[in-house]
Amino acid sequence: MKAFEQNIRKVEPYVPGEQPQGQVIKLNTNENPYPPAPGVLEAMQNLEAHMDTLRLYPDPTSDCLVEALADYYGVEKERVFVGVGSDDVLSMCFLTFFNSDKPIFFPDITYSFYKVWAELYRIPYECKAVDKDFRMIKEDYYGENGGVIFPNPNAPTSLYEDLEFVEDIIRHNQDVIVIVDEAYIDFAGHSALELIDKYDNLIVTQTFSKARSMAGMRIGYAIGSPLLIKYLNDAKYSFNSYTMNKTSLVYGTAAVKDRGYFDETIHKIVETREWAAEEFAKLGFVFPKPSGNFIFVSHPDYDARELFEALKAEGIYVRYWGSRRIEQYMRVTVGTRAEMETLFDFLRKYIADRG
Amino acid sequence: MKAFEQNIRKVEPYVPGEQPQGQVIKLNTNENPYPPAPGVLEAMQNLEAHMDTLRLYPDPTSDCLVEALADYYGVEKERVFVGVGSDDVLSMCFLTFFNSDKPIFFPDITYSFYKVWAELYRIPYECKAVDKDFRMIKEDYYGENGGVIFPNPNAPTSLYEDLEFVEDIIRHNQDVIVIVDEAYIDFAGHSALELIDKYDNLIVTQTFSKARSMAGMRIGYAIGSPLLIKYLNDAKYSFNSYTMNKTSLVYGTAAVKDRGYFDETIHKIVETREWAAEEFAKLGFVFPKPSGNFIFVSHPDYDARELFEALKAEGIYVRYWGSRRIEQYMRVTVGTRAEMETLFDFLRKYIADRG
Incomplete structure (x- = not known):
């Protein structure tokens, strides 16, 4: 060597x-x-007519996409963060929010990237075993920790926990950030977005790759309190001010509008x-x-x-x-x-x- | 708080x-x-006819774009890494290659993101003052360090240093990685790519945002030894396996082909x-x-x-x-x-x- x-x-x-x-x-x-959504085709044709604009940097604030998501979910724009797929969003969340010496908690059977990011950023972590039916045991998440993350529905099990379960974990962890990774929520049931006004330590992440048929465009987003979203944006701007290219902003916006x-x-x-x-x-x-x-x-x-x-x-x-x-x-x-x-x-x- | x-x-x-x-x-x-390039318009029209493919994840290896760049520069595909603009590429390089306890060296007047990434990743650094005419002093880069990075031409000064100067710095730093950030090289002179066979500790980064008129698409790349490119890809896959969306792969490939x-x-x-x-x-x-x-x-x-x-x-x-x-x-x-x-x-x- x-x-x-x-x-x-x-x-x-x-x-x-x-x-x-x-x-x-x-x-x-x-x-x-x-x-x-068919509106995406129209957006492609429009952009084609203005292909010369590709020479310019995209809007670093991703304003059109943030606004479309804020409208869709009925929240303020200051509560919305967008990134290059929910992997980018979650990675930024790990970097920004899991900055304690205490271990973060997540299930042992879950999205395999959590462990990868924790190791990459040198964040201590503890995996909490799901039960024999692959269910998370909520009491396992009551102990002192540096943050909590879990998907709902969980992957790869496809198991959904209702809002009462989710809220119980958030309620027991109000001194740290709790991230609910909702990549698959649209196929399941109630979103933790319903709890976003009540808990300012909650981050909910979602993606365009599943229910919105746009894995190829790499768009994900997080919704939380304006304070948490500000910290996320500060970290993101330090990595790369212009992560969302012009096409993802334009096509993504069109996709959100067709409810x-x-x-x-x-x-x-x-x-x-x-x-x-x-x-x-x-x-x-x-x-x-x-x-x-x-x-x-x-x-x-x-x-x-x-x-x-x-x-x-x-x-x-x-x-x-x-x-x-x-x-x-x-x-x-x-x-x-x-x-x-x-x-x-x-x-x-x-x-x-x-x- | x-x-x-x-x-x-x-x-x-x-x-x-x-x-x-x-x-x-x-x-x-x-x-x-x-x-x-006009070929980009054609690529947009083609993709429009296959807009349904946006539902699928893009190729995580970015093969078509890597191949187009390898062909353009006459190097093996294993020597090419692509990312979301050269900011993403450089950020990955900082994370991957500047992992020593010794300070990395870069000029005091230079691209302002270097300092931001060093702080983000907690990499020690020393800024070497350029002279009164804004020229880098090559002897300043001879001391023991954890890596070297500088742009050529430098930004925001627009000053170009010839290959002899660049090679002198690389030759004095063969135990660390030297990154030459060539965002603006196409407007200037000889690229350090000419040295890539000779020094396996050299990384050259370039971008589609300037000479290739595609700032809006966010595409950057690094060229180096297959070993260094492998380490970069390992780190990139840990962050996010699918950073390059379908449009950047397809439109980017078209842009490279029109010399x-x-x-x-x-x-x-x-x-x-x-x-x-x-x-x-x-x-x-x-x-x-x-x-x-x-x-x-x-x-x-x-x-x-x-x-x-x-x-x-x-x-x-x-x-x-x-x-x-x-x-x-x-x-x-x-x-x-x-x-x-x-x-x-x-x-x-x-x-x-x-x-």
Whole structure:
């Protein structure tokens, strides 16, 4: 090793889900099977007519997008922070809010990036084990800590906790920042945004990558008290003043404005999910009650890794981790009804072949 | 102050240049006065026809853009890293490469973000004073350090140092990483990319925001040894696996491919710069020899802040900092010939009015 290599920061990188190209059934990264709102196409055509504006820096305050989100949720603009996907937003939140010597708390089965950011920023952390049904135990979050973060619905389990549960954790942690990561809330139930006026230590994060069909545009946001949002913006401006490019501001704004299309898309996905859950059950799969746009399934008779590989060989991509406690589970995104039919045709055959 | 506020990381935010809207002459953030390459329009139309693909995550490896850059510069793909503007790239470089207890070195008059990142990541640093003509003194960079970074041409001075000077600094610092920030190199002279095979501790960063007319798309890149690029990617994947959105990959790739348009645009800007430098000189302004797409001017008879405010009142935006050693200087971006004529008309009148 050369001398200059000694001081390079070595990081164990997060491995994102595969992004296979070509004709496959892609149920592995919880994307939306439906296209973005029709208004986005119009926004693309408008921007095309002004493509010369791409030579200029985008608005560093992301004003149009912040305003559209503030309008949508009926909150003040000062309560909204936007970033390059909710990963960017959450990473900024870790850096800004989890700055104590005490450990932050999050579930042991959860979004795998939490651990990566904690290690990257050298934030002490403690993982609280979910119970045998993958439920968080709220009393585990009462102890002294440097902050709390959990997704609701949780990933990859798809389990949703009601607002009473969420509020209980916030109420017991008013001296630290509590982040509720709601990437999948639109498929589930009540958002913790309903608690935002009551608790000024609460941050709720959401994304355009799931319910809004825009994973390709990388847009996420956080809503909280104006004070917390100000601290987040101060940190963000120090990294990079212009993180949101012109297209994400313009196309993102168009996507937020079409409430009707948004509601309709979610309705279709939830309908497909409920039907798919029944089909999985008929085939003997077990799974926690799904509340995201994905189902976390296991089969008592078939090895999850083998099944995952068999699906992949058929061009059907689902997500498999093989990590502790979830070795026998796969996460299956809810695609279109047709995509799911193809999946179930294969599963029926797979099971029949094995008797 | 509430208890939860104690542990929030407080950062002194960088203040970006103003982004005024409406009919102004914008010579304050070194944007290119010419539109992006015509191929970008075609790429926009193509993507429009496939807008449904925005629902999918972008390629996390940014392969098409990395390949286009590798082809352009005649290097292997493993030597190219892309990010959300060169600010994102440089910030990742600070985090990854400047991980020693020894101070990193950079000039006292330089890009103001270096100090911000060093403080954000708690990297010790020493600023080396440029001489009275704003030139870096290369011997100042010979001492023991944790890394070196400097822009070439430097900002906001617009001074270019030849490759012999750059190589001398690299040669004296082979045990640490040396970053040459070449945001403005295309307007100047030889790039340190010519040294990339010879020194495996060298990182060269460039951007799409200046010579490539795409500040609005936020694209920057670093080129270095495959080992250094691997470390950068590991760190980047830990923050956010999908930083480059679909549009920046597609439009950026189109922009790189049109070498003819790129050369032509640069030629026009350099021509305008040379003419504008003569005009400034005729009016009694002094300035270091400009090598970027901007000129760093001062006038012995007129206060820089007053002149800056007078220009702004006319709708002509230039950049003024008022910070130590450069209180009497303004940075003027080279716009179109017509924009510069308007600037000089005003300056002639301003001087005449004051006798």
